Amino acid sequence: MTHRTTYSYDDDVRSSFGLAHLRPRELPWQQVSSRGVSIDPAPGDITDDTDCYGNVVSYFHVNEPHLQLTIDAASEVSVVPTTYDxxxxxxxxxxxxxxxxxxxxxxxxxxxxxxxxxxxxxxxxxxxxxxxxxxxxxxxxxxxxxxxxxxxxxxxxxxxxxxxxxxxxxxxxxxxxxxxxxxxxxxxxxxxxxxxxxxxxxxxxxxxxxxxxxxxxxxxxxxxxxxxxxxxxxxxxxxxxxxxxxxxxxxxxxxxxxxxxxVPPVKGVIFTEAKKSTLRVAVDVAPIEDEPQG
Structure with a gap:
């Protein structure tokens, strides 16, 4: 499972602070084999924490000037149907x-x-x-x-x-x-x-x-x-x-x-003189058996 978020600007962003809810939860009916978030340009600081609802939150600060910011999340999970009383x-x-x-x-x-x-x-x-x-x-x-x-x-x-x-x-x-x-x-x-x-x-x-x-x-x-x-x-x-x-x-x-x-996927604050920006999001959720073989 992948989730790519790309922000593009018409002028340099000097500094970007962000918060992302992109890492799936561990739950009785959902097991997480792997989950990771990568950011380009590389942030000077990135920290994972748990919020008051038990969600995994990624905080990051990109302090390198940039015209584009890309946030990639990749996870592998197993989910089983829930049975109710x-x-x-x-x-x-x-x-x-x-x-x-x-x-x-x-x-x-x-x-x-x-x-x-x-x-x-x-x-x-x-x-x-x-x-x-x-x-x-x-x-x-x-x-x-x-x-x-x-x-x-x-x-x-x-x-x-x-x-x-x-x-x-x-x-x-x-x-x-x-x-x-x-x-x-x-x-x-x-x-x-x-x-x-x-x-x-x-x-x-x-x-x-x-x-x-x-x-x-x-x-x-x-x-x-x-x-x-x-x-x-x-x-x-x-x-x-x-x-x-x-x-x-x-x-x-x-x-x-x-x-x-x-719980927005990504939110944050930027410091820039840019007047225009664009956002592109691409998500792919694929069963393991659908992945291409190497």
Missing amino acids: QDALAEPWERARPILNPTISPGAWAATEFALESPKARHVDAAHEYASASLTLGRPIGEALTDLMHRIKTDFHYDKTATTVTSTVADVFETRAGVCQDFAHLALACLRSHGMAARYVSGYLATRRTPGKPRLIGADASHAWVATWIPGSDQWLAFDPTNDQLVSDRHVTVAWGRDYGD
């Missing part, structure tokens, strides 16, 4: 509200933060009303979440031109279109506005090879989905509203937080 999923969704039910499960305290409003997943009235059709009184958690996922896929159109990185949940309701980041934020607002705890998950989705055709290198992209806290089991049910499916062994988890603002 079916009895926990059969509980009424109202029980999965950690602020209202703080003693229902040992993990309720840790889930509480993810039931609160966050900057990119505001609890707009449209989200609360939209979710009400799925979160009916006494409905099982698993059934309610699946229904909400189906409806988002049906009612909202995937369109890369409909939104930008600054678009809000209200914007997505107005356009009825967006990308995976938008649909994840929409789902978060829907669930949290009713008191449920849900977190934003950033990662990758491996595409399937078209029969008779080579797999397109670089056709994959960064992806986002949602994981909702399930009391009793203290599991987090992960679902992908963009593709209307529960998260599977094709989903590679990199990081999670309250919303995109906590």
Whole structure:
């Protein structure tokens, strides 16, 4: 799995400070064989750390003047499907509200933060009303979440031109279109506005090879989905509203937080007189058996 981010400028950048969430997490269902980040020009300082959510974060400082900055990440992971406690999923969704039910499960305290409003997943009235059709009184958690996922896929159109990185949940309701980041934020607002705890998950989705055709290198992209806290089991049910499916062994988890603002692939600050810049991103997620033989 590779992820290349390239920034190009029309004047020298004197200094560049960056933060990257590009190293996949070690998880019970995801084993990481290797993960590395390289930067060109070589940074004078690069340090890996762990943030408050347990994500691996790379901090770097490039102090050599440059017109182009390239950040390459390469990882090898093994993912297995997650199995869920079916009895926990059969509980009424109202029980999965950690602020209202703080003693229902040992993990309720840790889930509480993810039931609160966050900057990119505001609890707009449209989200609360939209979710009400799925979160009916006494409905099982698993059934309610699946229904909400189906409806988002049906009612909202995937369109890369409909939104930008600054678009809000209200914007997505107005356009009825967006990308995976938008649909994840929409789902978060829907669930949290009713008191449920849900977190934003950033990662990758491996595409399937078209029969008779080579797999397109670089056709994959960064992806986002949602994981909702399930009391009793203290599991987090992960679902992908963009593709209307529960998260599977094709989903590679990199990081999670309250919303995109906590876990962007790359962000930073530059010192320059440049007036124009361009960004190019290429991601490739390939099964090991698809790799070319040497």
